[in-house]
Amino acid sequence: NWFPFLLLIGVWIFFMRQMQGGGRGGAMGFGKSKARLLTEHHGRKTFDDVAGVDEAKEELQEVVDFLKDPSKFQRLGGKIPKGALLVGPPGTGKTLLARAVAGEANVPFFTISGSDFVEMFVGVGASRVRDMFEQAKKNAPCIIFIDEIDAVGRSRGAGLGGGNDEREQTLNQLLVEMDGFESNEGIILIAATNRPDVLDPALLRPGRFDRQVVVPNPDITGREKILKVHMRDVPLGSDVDAKTIARGTPGFSGADLANLVNEAALLAARRNKRLVSMQEFEDAKDKVMMGPERRSMVMSEKEKELTAYHEAGHALVAMNVPESDPVHKATIIPRGRALGMVMRLPEADKLSENYTQMTSFLAIAMGGRVAEELKFGKDKITSGASSDIQQATRMARAMITRWGFSDKLGTIDYSDDNGQNVFLGQEITRSKSISGSTAQIIEEEVRRLIDEANDTARRILTEKKKDWETLAEGLLEYETLSGAEIDDLLKGKPPSRPEDDPTPPQAPPSSAVPTTDEGPDTDPEPQGA
Numbered sequence: 001n002w003f004p005f006l007l008l009i010g011v012w013i014f015f016m017r018q019m020q021g022g023g024r025g026g027a028m029g030f031g032k033s034k035a036r037l038l039t040e041h042h043g044r045k046t047f048d049d050v051a052g053v054d055e056a057k058e059e060l061q062e063v064v065d066f067l068k069d070p071s072k073f074q075r076l077g078g079k080i081p082k083g084a085l086l087v088g089p090p091g092t093g094k095t096l097l098a099r100a101v102a103g104e105a106n107v108p109f110f111t112i113s114g115s116d117f118v119e120m121f122v123g124v125g126a127s128r129v130r131d132m133f134e135q136a137k138k139n140a141p142c143i144i145f146i147d148e149i150d151a152v153g154r155s156r157g158a159g160l161g162g163g164n165d166e167r168e169q170t171l172n173q174l175l176v177e178m179d180g181f182e183s184n185e186g187i188i189l190i191a192a193t194n195r196p197d198v199l200d201p202a203l204l205r206p207g208r209f210d211r212q213v214v215v216p217n218p219d220i221t222g223r224e225k226i227l228k229v230h231m232r233d234v235p236l237g238s239d240v241d242a243k244t245i246a247r248g249t250p251g252f253s254g255a256d257l258a259n260l261v262n263e264a265a266l267l268a269a270r271r272n273k274r275l276v277s278m279q280e281f282e283d284a285k286d287k288v289m290m291g292p293e294r295r296s297m298v299m300s301e302k303e304k305e306l307t308a309y310h311e312a313g314h315a316l317v318a319m320n321v322p323e324s325d326p327v328h329k330a331t332i333i334p335r336g337r338a339l340g341m342v343m344r345l346p347e348a349d350k351l352s353e354n355y356t357q358m359t360s361f362l363a364i365a366m367g368g369r370v371a372e373e374l375k376f377g378k379d380k381i382t383s384g385a386s387s388d389i390q391q392a393t394r395m396a397r398a399m400i401t402r403w404g405f406s407d408k409l410g411t412i413d414y415s416d417d418n419g420q421n422v423f424l425g426q427e428i429t430r431s432k433s434i435s436g437s438t439a440q441i442i443e444e445e446v447r448r449l450i451d452e453a454n455d456t457a458r459r460i461l462t463e464k465k466k467d468w469e470t471l472a473e474g475l476l477e478y479e480t481l482s483g484a485e486i487d488d489l490l491k492g493k494p495p496s497r498p499e500d501d502p503t504p505p506q507a508p509p510s511s512a513v514p515t516t517d518e519g520p521d522t523d524p525e526p527q528g529a
């Protein structure tokens with residue numbers, strides 16, 4: 001009976017083919033590149049689909065021209081950059097830009113994530129890099145796009161213990177393929193990262209990533225263009241104005257604006273409307289910036305009163321300190337993780353903040369806690385100001401240690417690497433750069449700024465006690481007030497609202513504010529809770 005022998009031979013042949021890399025899941029298949037070749041079926045993108053980053057598009061237009069007509073540059077002895085590094089915050093359209101370059105040039109587009117190179121087996125990452133460039137050579141001219149390249153391109157030997165050998169081998173192979181002994185003509189590498197500071201210097205030198213293309217958050221004109229791109233397929237009401245929406249969304253990235261348009265469309269669908277009106281965009285903006293409402297939570301009248309005075313304290317201080325952003329909305333309805341907040345929106349895009357604006361921020365942050373103390377007494381202060389205190393302390397410490405706003409310490413950077421220890425164990429091997437006496441002065445200066453902010457908030461709420469109580473009573477009655485409604489209320493006028501506007505249910509007290517990054521943040525954000 002030959003059947004068992006034939007079966008064994010068949011099984012043996014099957015496993016041999018798997019071992020030789022015949023299948024992607026085989027033992028030798030680990031070294032195969034995971035780069036995906038995007039085709040027309042994945043959707044072709046062009047520069048018409050990208051808005052708000054005109055300078056970045058101009059930089060990348062040369063890459064497109066080279067891929068279309070390389071002889072134009074070669075005739076004059078010029079060499080096209082081998083690589084372009086797209087640098088910018090998350091959501092600004094770096095990946096979309098890379099796809100648009102491939103779409104404009106109409107060439108093959110390979111995409112891979114930085115984390116796809118590293119596997120549990122040693123040597124797999126370098127093998128995948130070699131295989132990726134082999135595939136690219138067969139399809140040249142083409143574009144290779146590596147998303148989040150900082151996952152594989154971090155500085156070598158920077159962490160505790162000298163770094164990861166496997167990751168370093170992968171990076172070394174990538175460096176060789178980009179600009180080594182053999183040239184890879186017709187292959188242009190585009191990579192994206194939001195952490196260029198952690199990349200290896202050898203990766204950034206000319207001949208590899210010759211250009212760093214900055215893709216920042218858009219300004220008001222860019223936001224208007226981005227909104228119009230995303231509004232193409234949305235049926236809009238006659239009252240929708242993209243310029244007005246752009247003015248009210250400073251600091252929004254392209255992804256934020258896309259989400260805003262989508263949320264507005266979903267709101268209109270839930271309300272059984274055929275067109276998306278300006279009201280849906282305003283409600284969607286509040287949802288994106290402050291979080292969804294949580295009206296189902298129940299609270300006592302005492303807690304609601306405490307919340308109203310707390311938020312009114314934030315709002316009134318914000319309206320009376322110098323160079324503060326206008327109050328956009330105050331609410332005691334829970335939204336997201338916060339249980340009440342005051343939203344301020346800058347009138348224009350801000351690239352930096354001055355000392356006055358920072359001290360005003362501190363006073364506004366302290367306004368809620370001071371309000372609780374003045375109205376209910378020191379023994380009735382709640383934990384609702386915990387996040388306010390955290391934000392104020394972080395800002396005050398940055399003012400002293402990073403931006404030199406202390407006469408005692410002068411203009412010296414005392415921060416610990418700007419608080420960015422990106423490698424595990426790196427802070428252990430770094431020696432402290434300040435003495436104990438200097439650390440004590442830093443703490444004293446931080447306390448001085450916080451105490452001054454407390455005094456400012458206390459003075460304003462004491463002098464404007466009538467306005468403060470009027471605003472608190474208005475929040476108790478209406479629960480949410482816009483900036484214009486707050487102005488009417490303080491002038492003795494009732495807020496003008498549509499007659500069919502349903503009375504909202506009661507809301508619970510406030511306890512937290514969404515946290516902010518170190519230093520002045522130009523993004524719109526809730527202030528106070």
